[in-house]
Amino acid sequence: MRFIKLISVIILAGLVASCGGGEQKLKFGVAGPMTGSDAAFGGQLKNGVEQAVADINAAGGILGQQIELISGDDVADPKQGVSVANQFIGEGVSFVVGHFNSGVTEPASDRYFESGLVMITPGSTNPKITERGYWNVFRTCGRDDQQGKVAGEYIAKTLAGKKVAVVHDKTTYGKGLADETKKTINSLGINEVLYEGVSKGERDYSALVSKIKQSGAEIVYWGGVHTEGGGLLRQLRDQGVTAQFIGGDGIVTQEFASLAGAGVEGTLMTFGPDPQKRPEAAAVVQKFLAKNYKPEAYTLYSYASVQVIAQAAEAIKSLDPQKVAEEIHSGKVYKTVIGDLSFDKKGDITRLDYIMYTWKKQQDGSFGYVEN
Amino acid sequence: MDYLIQQVINGLTLGSIYGLIAIGYTMVFGIIGMVNFAHGDVFMLSAFVALIIFLALSQLFGTINLALALLLVLVAGMALTALWAWTIERVAYRPLRGSFRLAPMISAIGMSIFLSNFVQWAQGPNNKPLEMVPTEIITIALGAGSITLSWKQITIMVTTAVLLMALWYLVQKTPLGRAQRACEQDRKMASILGVDVDRTISLTFVIGAALAAVAGLLWMVNYSQVNFADGYVPGVKAFTAAVLGGIGSLQGAVLGGILIGLIETLWSAYFSLAYKDVAALLILIVVLVFMPSGLFGRPDVEKV
Numbered sequence: 001m002r003f004i005k006l007i008s009v010i011i012l013a014g015l016v017a018s019c020g021g022g023e024q025k026l027k028f029g030v031a032g033p034m035t036g037s038d039a040a041f042g043g044q045l046k047n048g049v050e051q052a053v054a055d056i057n058a059a060g061g062i063l064g065q066q067i068e069l070i071s072g073d074d075v076a077d078p079k080q081g082v083s084v085a086n087q088f089i090g091e092g093v094s095f096v097v098g099h100f101n102s103g104v105t106e107p108a109s110d111r112y113f114e115s116g117l118v119m120i121t122p123g124s125t126n127p128k129i130t131e132r133g134y135w136n137v138f139r140t141c142g143r144d145d146q147q148g149k150v151a152g153e154y155i156a157k158t159l160a161g162k163k164v165a166v167v168h169d170k171t172t173y174g175k176g177l178a179d180e181t182k183k184t185i186n187s188l189g190i191n192e193v194l195y196e197g198v199s200k201g202e203r204d205y206s207a208l209v210s211k212i213k214q215s216g217a218e219i220v221y222w223g224g225v226h227t228e229g230g231g232l233l234r235q236l237r238d239q240g241v242t243a244q245f246i247g248g249d250g251i252v253t254q255e256f257a258s259l260a261g262a263g264v265e266g267t268l269m270t271f272g273p274d275p276q277k278r279p280e281a282a283a284v285v286q287k288f289l290a291k292n293y294k295p296e297a298y299t300l301y302s303y304a305s306v307q308v309i310a311q312a313a314e315a316i317k318s319l320d321p322q323k324v325a326e327e328i329h330s331g332k333v334y335k336t337v338i339g340d341l342s343f344d345k346k347g348d349i350t351r352l353d354y355i356m357y358t359w360k361k362q363q364d365g366s367f368g369y370v371e372n
Numbered sequence: 373m374d375y376l377i378q379q380v381i382n383g384l385t386l387g388s389i390y391g392l393i394a395i396g397y398t399m400v401f402g403i404i405g406m407v408n409f410a411h412g413d414v415f416m417l418s419a420f421v422a423l424i425i426f427l428a429l430s431q432l433f434g435t436i437n438l439a440l441a442l443l444l445v446l447v448a449g450m451a452l453t454a455l456w457a458w459t460i461e462r463v464a465y466r467p468l469r470g471s472f473r474l475a476p477m478i479s480a481i482g483m484s485i486f487l488s489n490f491v492q493w494a495q496g497p498n499n500k501p502l503e504m505v506p507t508e509i510i511t512i513a514l515g516a517g518s519i520t521l522s523w524k525q526i527t528i529m530v531t532t533a534v535l536l537m538a539l540w541y542l543v544q545k546t547p548l549g550r551a552q553r554a555c556e557q558d559r560k561m562a563s564i565l566g567v568d569v570d571r572t573i574s575l576t577f578v579i580g581a582a583l584a585a586v587a588g589l590l591w592m593v594n595y596s597q598v599n600f601a602d603g604y605v606p607g608v609k610a611f612t613a614a615v616l617g618g619i620g621s622l623q624g625a626v627l628g629g630i631l632i633g634l635i636e637t638l639w640s641a642y643f644s645l646a647y648k649d650v651a652a653l654l655i656l657i658v659v660l661v662f663m664p665s666g667l668f669g670r671p672d673v674e675k676v
Contacts, residue, residue: 035602196646
C-alpha cells in the first residue's frame with residue numbers, strides 16, 4: 001500500500017514538474033565549419049543566420065516568440081557533424097540552418113530526421129542530400145547535377161576543342177561535383193585526358209602538376225573547396241602551366257584568391273547569381289556592411305534559410321517542425337533576400353541557379369569575381 | 373624520359389623536407405628512446421614563426437633584399453623555434469624522465485594537441501598565405517620535351533644536403549656530439565663520467581627544432597601557405613621516414629625522407645594519385661619485414 005502511495009506521489013510530482021516547464025523556448029541551431037580549414041564558409045553561415053535571427057527578434061520574433069540561437073562547430077568533419085547534431089537534439093533545437101560540407105550534412109541530417117528537426121542547408125549542393133526522401137531536409141542553394149551541367153556545357157561549347165583534366169578533393173561534395181561535370185562533358189563527346197583525386201590536408205601537388213603538364217590538358221576542372229584548389233592553382237602557375245582553371249561554388253571566398261596568388265586571374269567559377277546585387281537584399285547588405293562584414297557567397301543564402309522557416313511558421317500559425325516542413329513542401333512562394341523561393345517535394349528550390357563567373361583584378365588591386 | 377626526371381626532381385624536393393623533419397624524430401629517439409609526437413607541430417609552429425617574422429620585416433623596412441630577408445627569417449626563426457622546443461622539453465618531458473616508458477609519450481601527444489590548438493587560437497583557423505616568393509623557373513630542354521626546375525626546389529635540396537653534412541660533423545667530431553653518443557649508449561654511465569645528461573638532451577631537442585624551423589621556412593617558401601593543422605601530415609610522413617631509415621640514424625632519416633618522397637611522387641606519376649600513401653606505407657612494411665630495424669638502424673642489443 002505504501003509502495004503504491006510512493007509511486008503515485010512520484011507520478012504526481014512528475015506531472016507538476018512537466019507543467020512548470022511547459023513554456024518551451026524556440027531554439028534555432030546554426031551549424032558549419034566555424035573553425036578548421038573551411039572556416040571562411042562557416043563564418044558566412046554564422047553571420048547570415050545571426051543577422052536574420054537578430055532582425056526577426058527585433059521585429060517581434062516568430063508568432064510572438066523570441067528565437068534563441070545556438071551555434072555548432074563541425075570543423076568540416078562528418079564525425080563532428082553528428083556530435084553537433086546530437087548536441088542540438090539534446091538542447092531541444094527545433095530548426096537547424098546548416099551544415100556546409102555535403103559529406104557532413106549527410107550523416108547529420110540522418111540524426112535530425114530520426115529526431116524530427118527541420119534542417120535547411122544553405123550550402124550543401126550534393127544531389128544525395130535531398131534525394132533520400134527525408135521530409136525534414138531542405139536547401140536554399142542549387143544542386144551539383146545542375147552546377148556540373150552548367151560547367152560541362154560551358155567547357156564543351158564555349159571552350160570547345162580543348163583537352164580537359166578533372167581533379168577533385170575526394171570528398172562527397174568535391175568528387176560529386178567533378179563526376180557530374182565529367183558526366184556532362186562525356187555525354188557531349190569529350191573525354192577527359194586525366195582524372196585524379198587529391199587528399200584533404202595535402203599541400204604538395206608537384207607530382208600532379210607535372211602529370212597535368214604531361215597530359216597536355218588546356219583546362220583543369222576542380223571539384224572541391226578553396227584550400228586545396230588555391231594551392232593547386234598556385235603550384236600550377238609556379239611550374240609554368242597556363243591551363244584554364246574552372247571551379248564550382250566551393251571556391252567562392254576571397255581566401256581563394258589569397259591562397260592562389262596572382263594566378264587566379266581569369267579563373268572561371270559556377271555560382272548562383274550574386275545575391276548581394278538583388279534589390280531585395282539591399283537593406284540587409286547595408287546592415288552587414290555597417291558591421292564591416294562583406295556578405296559574400298553563402299551569407300545571404302543562410303539569411304534566407306531563416307526567413308523561409310519564419311514565414312512558413314507564421315503562415316500556419318504553428319511551430320511544430322513537422323507541420324512547418326509540410327508547409328514548405330507545399331510549393332508556396334517565400335519572399336527572401338535571395339529572391340522568391342519555392343520548394344519542390346524533395347526539398348530543393350524550384351529555380352535553376354547557376355551562372356559562370358570570372359575572377360579578375362579589380363580597381364583597388366585585389367581580386368574579385370564578376371559575372372560573365 | 374623528361375617526365376621521369378621531372379617527377380624525380382619533384383620527389384627529391386618533397387623528400388628533402390620530410391628528411392629535415394625526420395632528423396628531429398630520429399635524434400630524440402636515439403638519445404632518450406622516446407617518440408616526440410609534438411615534433412610535427414613544432415614544425416608547423418616554425419612555419420608560422422617564419423611567416424610572422426617575414427611580414428614584420430617587410431612592414432618595418434618595406435621591400436628589402438629577398439635573400440637577406442630570408443637569411444634573417446631563418447636565423448630568427450631557428451632561434452625562436454629552438455626556444456619553444458627547449459621550453460617544451462623542460463616543462464613536459466624532463467619531469468617525466470624517471471617515470472614509466474609511456475608517460476613522456478602521452479605527454480608528447482598532449483603537447484601536439486596543445487600546440488595545434490594554441491596556433492589555431494592565436495592565429496585563427498584560416499590558411500595564411502605568403503605573397504613574396506620568387507617563382508622564376510629554369511627550363512632545361514631535354515630530347516623532345518623539357519624539364520622545369522625552380523629556384524625554390526634547388527634551394528630546398530641544397531639546404532638539406534648542407535645541413536646533413538653539418539650535422540654529421542657535429543655528431544661525429546665535436547665534444548657535444550661525443551656527449552650525445554655517450555648518452556645514447558648509456559645515460560647512467562655517461563653521467564658518472566661527467567657528461568651533463570640533462571643539458572645534452574635539451575640541446576638535442578633544440579637542434580631537432582632548429583632543423584624543423586629550416587623545414588618550416590622551406591615549406592613556406594615552396595607552398596606559400598600554412599594553417600594550424602599542417603603539422604599533422606608532414607609529421608606522420610617524417611616519422612614514417614625516420615622508421616624506414618632506421619630510427620636513431622641521421623643519414624637514415626634523410627634517406628628515408630627522400631625515399632618516401634620519391635615513392636609517393638613516382639606512384640602519383642604513373643598510377644592513381646589517390647593511393648600514393650598506400651604505396652609508401654606498403655614499402656615501409658616490406659622493408660620492416662626484412663630489415664626490422666630499418667635501412668640504417670642498428671639492432672637492439674640486450675644489455676645484461
